[in-house]
Amino acid sequence: MPASEALLAAVAKLDMIDLCGRIVADPERNAVRATTAEVLALAMATEGLWAIVLEASLLVSALERTMPWTAEADAEHLEHVVLQMAAVRDLLAFMRPIPIQQENDHASSN
Numbered sequence: 678m679p680a681s682e683a684l685l686a687a688v689a690k691l692d693m694i695d696l697c698g699r700i701v702a703d704p705e706r707n708a709v710r711a712t713t714a715e716v717l718a719l720a721m722a723t724e725g726l727w728a729i730v731l732e733a734s735l736l737v738s739a740l741e742r743t744m745p746w747t748a749e750a751d752a753e754h755l756e757h758v759v760l761q762m763a764a765v766r767d768l769l770a771f772m773r774p775i776p777i778q779q780e781n782d783h784a785s786s787n
Contacts, residue, residue, distance in 0.1 A: 680717060687714035693722060729768045736761035 680688075696715055699707045711719075739757045 684714055684717060687712075688718045688721070691715060691718050693718060725768065729765065732761060732764045732768055736765055 691714060696711075696718065700711065736758070739754060739761050742754060742757075
């Protein structure tokens with residue numbers, strides 16, 4: 678069963694850097710206290726990062742197959758490289774901008 682809209686809204690509000698930091702700092706205490714939204718956010722992030730790793734690996738392989746660069750290699754493999762670059766770029770889109778909570782609109786920048 679897919680996640681509810683309310684659960685996805687809660688996930689969207691999370692500060693992932695803070696969440697990961699809290700769990701890493703004291704996993705025995707904070708990992709077991711994670712909410713359903715926090716667990717889902719971590720699972721979605723893990724899935725997304727593995728997809729990026731796999732696509733980046735394919736991109737590197739495509740680039741390696743074309744070495745050394747020659748006119749034939751460019752013509753033969755350019756399309757594969759371009760497709761892999763686009764796939765990696767699309768997968769990285771979820772990380773921009775990195776969602777963080779605003780601490781204080783009136784905080785000093787010093």
